[in-house]
Amino acid sequence: MDGRVMDEGLSLEHKAFRNTVQRFIRERMDPFCQKWEKAENGHPASLWREAGELGLLGLLIPAEEGGPGCDPLFPILLTEEIARSPAGASLGSITFGADLLTLLLIEFGTPEQKARYYPRILSGEVTQCIGISEPDAGSDVNAITTRARSDGDDFVINGQKTYISHGMLADLCYLVVKTDDDVERGRGSLTMLLMDLNTPGIERRRMDMIAAKASSTAELFFTDVRVPKSTILGKEGQGLGANISQFLLFDRVLMSLRAIAAARYAFDLTLDYVKERKVFGKRVFDFQNTQFKLGELKTKLIVADAFRRDLIAKFMSGILDHMTSSAAKLWCSEHEYAVTDDCLQLHGGFGCVAESPISKLFSFARIERIYGGTNEIQKGAIGRSL
Structure with a gap:
């Protein structure tokens, strides 16, 4: 008993994938962890591109939509193998676990949103994070104050997010905000946006955490950030809950x-x-x-x-x-x-x-x-x- 999924429960594809993950961790992650912990933004974006080349990303994207169409045992294997390595101790559980956010895009994304992001997620060109927590709104998501004000076909966003895993490195943020309609509805009404973190008006500040120092936890600041309403993921006012x-x-x-x-x-x-x-x-x-x-x-x-x-x-x-x-x-x-x-x-x-x-x-x-x-x-x- 070694803490891994029993071999008799794995297909040949699962075993081959696990071997690839083990080799990738051994060769491309473990030797560099100490260096990444001291780097300004933690581990480099190139790590994701290398993972993409090996087919380690976007695992749950359906085959009919251009993805590998893997079953959930594949990300389970990936998570466990990283945890059982020096890299896991430096990067924590949130390294390629951020790829799990693709589930939100799979379930609620429009065809246009999927066409835009799927190829870049698979290649590692785009890394992801989720923006929920704020200085005064952690577990109490209804206390979120980041606001997306309606202005014609756009939203204008002001606010702050904190404790954002991959925040220094990520390109795409699943950002939870209150829109004008959310404010009118009252508590429990939030909207999720697909936010390009390279949009003008966004600033980032790295947070020096007590662990997982090779990650890139950040605070995000939004000042009059303008994005089209087409960035809504799912429906306005349904950012959490079923979403x-x-x-x-x-x-x-x-x-x-x-x-x-x-x-x-x-x-x-x-x-x-x-x-x-x-x-x-x-x-x-x-x-x-x-x-x-x-x-x-x-x-x-x-x-x-x-x-x-x-x-x-x-x-x-x-x-x-x-x-x-x-x-x-x-x-x-x-x-x-x-x-x-x-x-x-x-x-x-x-x-x-x-x-x-x-x-x-x-x-x-x-x-x-x-x-x-x-x-x-x-x-x-x-x-x-x-």
């Missing part, structure tokens, strides 16, 4: 699976470390306390793997509900944090060094309990479902 319900469910599934894979990777790193590190003349592994703790962690990983297999099976069969996806995100991120915390402790002083893989895993595990909807929000959603 992103399935996206959020799949996003929570991927976050859960990433968390389990990262916890397993932390355990593997720790097991190797304690077998090499010597204290008082013997290996750290040989102390009873170490073996007790490793035994606890191994048991947690076995249980997590059983949950993971069930989660994948339910999602692939279409029977996974939103309450269960919230429970998965809650439990898996708490599990990841607990495991990486114990693993860092077993690393001793080396675990506190910023460049050590275990410190990166630990720091991002802390973010995971907030990212994608805080765990308190997940608890509330579960409670309301009862």
Whole structure:
């Protein structure tokens, strides 16, 4: 049991794809993570173009619309493999996970919007982000104040977005705003726009996060930004709710699976470390306390793997509900944090060094309990479902 999808559940195409992903991570991601963490905008845009050349992007775009038409197991494999690597510790769960945003375009885009963006998403020419959070509107999306004022056939946008993953690098933002009609309707009415982030009037500022430093989290500032109303994705006033319900469910599934894979990777790193590190003349592994703790962690990983297999099976069969996806995100991120915390402790002083893989895993595990909807929000959603 190695934390991956069982080989007997994979087709030859799945196995070939996984091999491609592993090679890409090993050759094009892992060796450069430390450099990217110090770069102004994190990892380079060229990484996406390289991924596009290998067919790692736009996986869910239907074949009849020019895409690979892959099943959801392909992005699951991609997510898990990145999580089990040094690159995953530096980039976090949001690297090629941003490609999941294409689901919104697949489901609600017009033929013209799809024709414009599909080829560039597939090639890696366009990278994506989603703009929901604001300084005073995180989990409470109804508090959003970014406004798109109607002006003939255009919107004029003013406002600010924050904690935007890939914000420094992205070309396309799924931007959630309030339009004039939204304001008239009141709370619960929001519109999503396909925003070209190279439009005049947009400024970006990088945010120095405690983890995933090779990513490019940003604040976005919009000052009298003019865009045509043809940028509306779906219908005006339906920016959330049904518009992103399935996206959020799949996003929570991927976050859960990433968390389990990262916890397993932390355990593997720790097991190797304690077998090499010597204290008082013997290996750290040989102390009873170490073996007790490793035994606890191994048991947690076995249980997590059983949950993971069930989660994948339910999602692939279409029977996974939103309450269960919230429970998965809650439990898996708490599990990841607990495991990486114990693993860092077993690393001793080396675990506190910023460049050590275990410190990166630990720091991002802390973010995971907030990212994608805080765990308190997940608890509330579960409670309301009862």
